[in-house]
Amino acid sequence: MLSVLKSPRLRQYAVILLVNLSVLTTGMNLGWPSPMIVKLRNATETPLYRPITEEEGSWIVSVGFLCSVFTNIPLGMLLDCIGRKYCVILTCVPKIIVSILFIFATDVWMLVLGRAFIGIADFFLFSVVSVYASEIASKDMRGILCTFQQVFSSLGIVISLSVGPFTSYRTFSIVFAAIILITSIPLLFLPDSPYFLYSKGKNNKAMEVLKLLRGTDQAAKEEIAVYAISMNNEKVDKMKLLKNRLVLKSIGISIVFCAGSQLIGFNAVSFYLQTILISTKTNVMPELASVIIGLIQLFASFCTTLVTERFNRKHILIPSLIGMLIGMVGLGIFFKIRENTQEVSGFMNYLPLISLILVVYCYSAGMGSIIWVIIAELFEGPARAVGVTTSFIITAFFIFLTTKYFAALTLDIGPAITYWLFSGACAIVCLFIYCCVPETKGKSFSEIQEALGDREANDKVKESLS
Secondary structure (H helix, E strand, O other): OHHHOOOHHHHHHHHHHHHHHHHHHHHHHHHOHHHHHHHHOOOOOOOOOOOOOHHHHHHHHHHHHHHHHHHHHHHHOHHHHOOHHHHHHHHHHHHHHHHHHHHOOOOHHHHHHHHHHHHHHHHHHHHHHHHHHHHHOOOOOHHHHHOHHHHHHHHHHHHHHHHHHHOOHHHHHHHHHHHHHHHHHHHHHOOOOHHHHHHOOOHHHHHHHHHHHHOOHHHHHHHHHHHHHHHOOOOOOHHHHOOOHHHHHHHHHHHHHHHHHHHOOHHHHHHOHHHHHHHHOOOOOHHHHHHHHHHHHHHHHHHHHHHOOOOOHHHHHHHHHHHHHHHHHHHHHHHHHHHHOOOOOHHHHOHHHHHHHHHHHHHHHOHHHHHHHHHHHHOOOOHHHHHHHHHHHHHHHHHHHHHHOHHHHHHHHOHHHHHHHHHHHHHHHHHHHHHHOOOOOOOOHHHHHHHHOOHHHHHHHHHHHO
């Protein structure tokens, strides 16, 4: 099918677009809590026999991320056992089953169970697609192609925010199930990762896929030489891998990076978006505002795709965090004023919406898109599956913390202080990126390892090609 496209660049685009169709439904699942929690709390709109409580709502939102903390390691082993392609296909099975369960859900436990399984599948899918896209893309296209993950995720969120508030719970559940089924079919036609094929001794098949994606025998042979060096022509011992200084350094950077990406509060704001908009009690219609914010998030993801190859990764990340900091400060100021004033008028009606737009745009245009690119780039060859899986476990744990306890935190210390804490986290993460995260734009995996401290890696690749 890919051979129909004459340009190898177009073939790479086609493969990444196909694999990211599955991420579209992940985005829908991420956007699901915003309109659905509001319906589940409403006695006239809930499909359950009673409205859910605040505590039940927090578990429905967060349980999938908690479960992912414990399942990502065993699931991550499948990356090197059955391959990236079949791992993506595997995630579709629980998603289809759970989407059908949602249609017929009548009790809270059914929703909690369903959200747990679909959360595990979606979080594993995110890690697989990150690895797969980084291995399919050539180094000059890796940045732009890896940002497609955020674009499709944002598109899915827009669908949830646009359809969810204006339809019944069951109608939206049927739409959700249909889209999951439709987007799963094209995944069957994906090629597997050339790196995975080579690691399993399928050298001819790896060369075939690389020639299709890179365009020439010479380019394919050069990449095969990099694969050979990274694996040292022997089976990798995972325990020895975890004792390697550079692997540990990459894991350390990725752990802090992933934890920080959640402590800045975007997901806490995103999952409770419609609830937050209702709590502001302004004249802005919450349902319409959530659609506008969703569209802005999608636009921001497209902006990142356009600029990611023009600017260094840090030059995108740092301004995006500064923008989020300003947005979180704005939200804190609004809620602080609301503590002393029952009614707001004029500009104050729009301050929370403007602040939320700034937070959503800046996250999606920077951290939300670039983080997965950098995480996949920090690890070379056999360390990639281990490193990316570890990074996603940390991300899952901190998403759970921020989403499970966000509502309780706003009640205990007030929304103003909560948003100001998020703004402080933005400043700390910004400093960490400036000081500790290496620039990866336009570099091969071996060159990135050299930047981390392995000066011999690049020399070995050059020697093997001379």
